[in-house]
Amino acid sequence: TVMTYRRRTLPILFSVLVLTLLTAGMGAEAQPVTSTEIQPDEELDSWIASLGEPGEGHQVLESMVGTWEGKGTIWDGPDTEPIAITATVDRHWVLGGRYLSEEISVRSPDGQRFETRGFSGFNYEAGQYELLTIDNASTGMVFETGKFDPDSEKLMIRGSFRDPATGYVIDSRVEMDLSQDGRIVVVGYNRNEEGREYKSLEGAITRRKK
Numbered sequence: 001t002v003m004t005y006r007r008r009t010l011p012i013l014f015s016v017l018v019l020t021l022l023t024a025g026m027g028a029e030a031q032p033v034t035s036t037e038i039q040p041d042e043e044l045d046s047w048i049a050s051l052g053e054p055g056e057g058h059q060v061l062e063s064m065v066g067t068w069e070g071k072g073t074i075w076d077g078p079d080t081e082p083i084a085i086t087a088t089v090d091r092h093w094v095l096g097g098r099y100l101s102e103e104i105s106v107r108s109p110d111g112q113r114f115e116t117r118g119f120s121g122f123n124y125e126a127g128q129y130e131l132l133t134i135d136n137a138s139t140g141m142v143f144e145t146g147k148f149d150p151d152s153e154k155l156m157i158r159g160s161f162r163d164p165a166t167g168y169v170i171d172s173r174v175e176m177d178l179s180q181d182g183r184i185v186v187v188g189y190n191r192n193e194e195g196r197e198y199k200s201l202e203g204a205i206t207r208r209k210k
Contacts, residue, residue: 072203
C-alpha cells in the first residue's frame with residue numbers, strides 16, 4: 001500500500017536528503033528544501049497504489065476459480081507403491097479479488113482424509129505468485145512461490161516442507177497445466193535427503209461449477 005511504501009522508504013529519503021545537504025554545504029550555503037521537493041509526485045503515488053490492486057497476474061488464477069473434482073496418484077518416496085486418491089477443490093476470490101481462497105479435501109482408498117486450506121495471489125512488488133497453505137496433518141505453514149510460463153500455460157510452483165518422520169527439509173515443485181478450460185493437470189516432485197528427485201503427485205481435476 002501507499003502507506004506501507006512510505007514507511008519503508010522515508011528513512012532512505014531522509015538519508016539521501018542529508019547527504020545532499022552536506023555535499024552542497026561544502027561549496028556553497030545550503031538552500032532550504034521545501035516539503036514538496038521530498039514528496040512523491042502524483043505519478044509515483046498512482047504507481048504505488050496500483051501495486052495493491054488486482055491486475056494481469058491475477059488473470060492466470062481466474063482459470064482456477066470454481067468447484068472441482070478429480071483423482072490422481074501420490075507416492076511417499078522413490079520406488080514406493082502408488083496410492084490412488086480422489087479430491088474435491090473449492091477456490092474463490094476474497095478481499096476484492098486480491099487473493100484466491102482454496103479448500104482441498106483428499107481421500108485415500110482406506111478412508112483417510114487429508115485437508116488443506118490456503119491462499120494464493122500475485123505479488124506485484126516481488127513479481128511472483130505466492131501460496132500459503134495449512135493442513136490437518138501438521139502444525140506448520142507452507143509458503144511457496146511460483147512463475148507462470150505463457151508458452152506452456154503452466155504455473156510453476158516451488159517450496160519446501162519438513163518431513164515429520166526424519167526432520168529433513170524436502171524441496172518440492174509442482175507444475176499446474178492451465179491450458180485446458182475447465183480441466184487442470186497437476187504433477188508434483190519432491191527431493192529427498194539423498195538429493196534424489198521423485199514424482200510425488202500426478203492427477204487432474206475437472207470443474208463442476210464456477
